[in-house]
Amino acid sequence: MKKTFNGRIVVCGEASAKAVVSRQGFNTLASFQKSLLAKKTDAVCSDQNNPDLYNKPMAHMALCLPQSIGSTTGGLVFLTASAMGAAPACLLFSEPIDSLAAAGAILSDVWTQNSMPTVDSLGQDFLDFVKDGMQVSVAMDGTVTVSD
């Protein structure tokens, strides 16, 4: 089954990756800090408070989430992950993006060679439909396609 969603482009680009889904606020620092401190480019989520993602891979995945939460180092964490090659392939938000994740996506785009295409406002339908492991592609016009 395939379904298409339209959101708003925050950072333009193309991506194709398997989905990993957080149905609650994504705590960027808590999720990435252990992998980044251990210099792991295959970053797995270390946020003990996020049962959806805890111990699951995030690097090179299509990270699907409502919004990000937590420390204001969040943008720097995304920037660092991008520069290290440990970042998600793309960021896909069901809700309007928050200021920390937006900063991370924009910093990665302007200051590194590894941009993360980012689309927000995809709607609750998107988050209800997408499941871990589904194939997700992002087009230049911000269209997000999810398939089994």
Added chain:
Amino acid sequence: MYLTDEEKNILAGGQGEVMAKIMKTLVMYGDTFHADRFVDVTGPGGHLVTSFGVSIMTAMFDVMNEIINAGIKTKTPFTVDPRPTDNKNVPSNLIQMIVARVMYGKQKDYEEQLKKLGLKNDQSFTCTCYMEEVGNIPARGDVLSWAESSAVVYANSVLGARCNRNSAFIDIFGAITGRVPNFGLLLDEERRASWVIEVRTAHTPEAQILGSAIGLKVMEKVPFIKGLSGFLGHELTDDAKAYLKDMGAASASNGAVGLFHVEGLTPEAKDLKDALIRENPKVYVIDDAEMERVKNSYPVMWQNPDAAPKLCFIGCPHLSVHQLISWTERLEKSLASANRKKICVKTVFTAAPDVLAAFALTPFDARLRATGARLSYICPLMYMNNPKSKNLPVITNSNKLRTYTNSRYYTDDEICSLIIKGAAL
């Protein structure tokens, strides 16, 4: 987003390539949030969240070098979050110290970068820059380019300043250009509450659990808290400010709260009252059962949940002089009741260097140290990030520290009992 001719010129490279990238970042950021224009930053100075020279964060050092090599500085001096190590005052074994030295191997270099960029002085490392002793205190209505979630929520809520929950580097870029995009918590309408929190506890709720409950429920939305001023009073006393500091930090780290209002207590709630609440707000009732439910939901991350605590951190966010005095009296009283002279769990109270210096001038400093407690300017979170520290059975009364590390949360009363008796509760 409307740009002035000067801003267009900067974006086009009129002040150099690096300033153009800084402006591009801020314009993209503003456009994302439908900012109509830039507004000038006011207030005494910026506050940055990134204080640690972690060796692997090469992207951060590279961007800082680009800025410094272009001869760019912030428009006013800034403060920054706490230093990550303090071997003199925080218990660490040799291996922990070696690992910390490697992990934060770029600390000296990074502090040099901060000085070149406009750091206020060597004492400016704290998450509570708004303490009187530190002096980075914005006035009501000031527009800020700060990061550090606990400082932003305090500045917005308790001081009535205006600041978005900016990320690292957005804070620096606003301080460099002297302007921030006009959106979010800078706008009157966005400062109105979409949640009403009704506190119906029998006694003053634990600040750290109340903040956690609110953050987990409302996420980034603005809550208007009713029923709390009955416990805290209607004036921003030292006690009330300390309470709101700790509650706010928990709400910002467990959720993403950037501003809260407390009926009859915080400045905008006092002036605007219920007009601050949007139509048809969501309502969250917090009673004693809900407080207990939230507290019991915290996972225990210790390898051995029954281990005896080896270290305790009190002061995330950093403590005020008033809080240090309160803890001194509390520990003395509890020790006397237990017929003991010293605490039996190594306990570190953390505060800003300037706050510690002011506290040292009081008789309470010697009295607190006489209980066996230690004082430090460290960031406990950075200490716990050390791979050789993270599996220690560390206890804390900080919900922020609990959220980001393996430390175990206890209430103030429980902490007091634990560090005096040393046994698991």
